[in-house]
Amino acid sequence: MTLDYFPWVLAARFTDSPAVRDRRTELTFTQLDARVAAVSSQFAAHGIGHGDVVAVMLPNRVELVLAMFAAWRLGAVVTPVNPAFTSVEAGHQLEDAGAVLVVNESGEELRPGAPSIAVGDLATEPVGPVGEPAPVAPTDLALLIYTSGSTGRPKGVMISHANTDVMTATIGEAVELTADDHCLLVLPLFHANALMVSLLATLRVGGQLSILESFSASGFLDEVERLRPTFFSAVPTIYALLVTKVDGRDMSSLRFVVCGAAPATRELLAACEEKLGVPVLEGYGLTEGTCASTLNPLHGPRKAGTVGKALPGQRIRIVDEDLQDVPTGTSGEVLISGDVVMSGYLGNPEATAETVVDGWLRTGxxxxxxxxxxxxxxxxxxxxIIRGGENLYPKEIENAIGSLPGVLEVAVVGKPDAVLGEVPVAFIVPYPDANLTPEDVIDHCKSRLTRVKVPTEVTILTELPKNPVGKIDKPTLRNTLSA
Structure with missing residues (x-):
């Protein structure tokens, strides 16, 4: 299987055209291919081969792209890891994925028996023989991207090369990407959105990618003026910050922008289109669907308040509790089908069977x-909970809090926030003889969870509201926050 996003394929087509850059490095397609070959020889020297899992735990930078492509050159699988993860969070992912090599900033070993390579030690020249790229079958896994459901620990979503090929080609066609396009990447590359929409969809048509490591509204607008990108993909929180700073800035290089990962208000979308002067394409999708399943069109009606229509090759159904279709205009669960539906959850056939039914992805x-x-x-x-575009899963936070001695019951829900959309807050019932304070809970969370998952508030209660069957009544808790 030959894929248009592999750098050795792209180098033959686009040679010395610019491919990827960050503040340290700038590579043409030919140089990208050569650097990938060098890193792949380094991985091969560590024994990496077909089907092995390589973990890449880096912030946004060119080396993350090099490591991913180098693993693919050997037929290996990549699991991108949030570089802000604590050792507990990262350790679960590395263990569950079976990672046998880790690329990170320090080179510190994060999983026993799995060597780590510091980003500064990645090869720039081959360290041994550079063979031909390994053959790839459509069903071979490309990525293991970890996501949580509302229960349990994070699960590894198995994304095949066939999934990736269809997704990136579909995105490119939907927004008419060509070699003249230039994407400014600000979303984190451990997410499907950045990997599919910004990186792979752009490179496969010969476009160029400029990678930003972090976001500030003024700094981002400076880069738009300096680098002259034609598009970018961002979350509503970023757009809300940009519209307050964009007046007087030159945004004329843009031809469209993409908004996703969390719902945007009609007012925000209208303000963005007015201030940026280009179409804002709002879409929707899940990691389990490789990235995107709907998108408001580049040409034609864009209906504010909707997330658009099904992308080509995908179907959307709305069903009731019995998975029977409901009439047009009636609310129900969203189901998705198409070649973008994941291969399943790694090592979890039960969860896979619950989520993918007769080829249809149950989105929840x-x-x-x-x-x-x-x-x-x-x-x-x-x-x-969606905090500034970052998906947070209450059960994971509840599990962390529940490991604190003295906690009897815990419930975590999202509290509305004017800037971030939602933030996590916790309600705790301690054991009668426990002397817990909100500060104790927050300090415990900080030792086990990434900062964005740490509750912004902790309320100590004598009891939690329950529904008639005895389950914690989260809607009632949410209502107390929005009242």
């Missing part, structure tokens, strides 16, 4: 379709 989201096929998201069945 509630939505409705209008007569033109535009999808409006109504609610989330799962309790996921």
């Amino acid at each position: 989201d509630v939505g409705r379709l209008d007569e033109d096929g535009y999808l409006t998201l109504v609610d989330r069945i799962k309790d996921m």
Whole structure:
């Protein structure tokens, strides 16, 4: 299988055209291919081969791209790891994925028996023989991207090369990407959105990618003016910050921008289109669907308040509790089908069978379709909290809090926030003889969770509200926050 996003394929087509850059490094397609070959020889010297899992735990930078492509050159699988993870969080992912090599900033060993390579030690020249790229079958895994459901620990979403090929080609066609396009990347490369929309969809057509390591509104706008990108993909929180700073800036290089990962208000979308002067394409998707399943069109009606229509090759259904279709305009669970649906959850056939039913991906989201096929998201069945575009899963936070001695019951819900959309807050019932304070809970969370997952507030209660069957009544808790 030959794929248009492999650098050795791209180098033959686009040679000395610019490919990727960050503040340290700038590579043409030919140079990208050569650097990938060098790193792959280094990986091969560590015994990496077909089907092995390489973990890449780096912030946004060119070396993350090099490591991913180098693993693919050997037929290996990549699991991108959030570089802000604590050792507990990273350790679970590395162990569950079976990572046999880790690329990180320090070179510190994060999994016993799995050597680590510091980013500064990645090869720039071959360290041994550089063979031909390994053959790749469509069903071979490309990525293991970890995501949590509303229960349990994070699960490894198995994304095949066939999934990746279809997804990136579809995105490119939907927004008419060509070799003249230039993407400014600000979203984290351990997420499917950045990998599929910004990186691979752009490179496969010969476009160029400029990678930013972090975001500030003024700094981002400086880079738009300096680098002259034609598009970028971001989350509503970023757009909310940009519209307050964009007046007087030259945004004329842009031809569209993409908004996703969390719902955006009609008012924000309208303000963005006015201030940026280009179409804002809002879409929707899940990691389990490789990235995107709907998108408001580049040409044609863009319906604010919707997340657009199904992308080519995908179908959207709205069903009731029995998975039977409901009438147009009626709310129900959103189901997705197409060649982008994941291969499954790694080592978890039960969860896979619950999520993918007869080829249809159960999203856990509630939505409705209008007569033109535009999808409006109504609610989330799962309790996921979206903080500034970052998906947070209450059960993971609850598990961390529950490991603190003295905690009897815990519930974590999202509290509305004007800037971030939602933030996690916790409600705790301690054991009668425990002397817990909110500060104790927050300090415990800081030792086990990434900063964005740490509750912004902790409320100590004598009891939690329960529904008639005895389960914690989270809607009631949410209502107390929004009242």
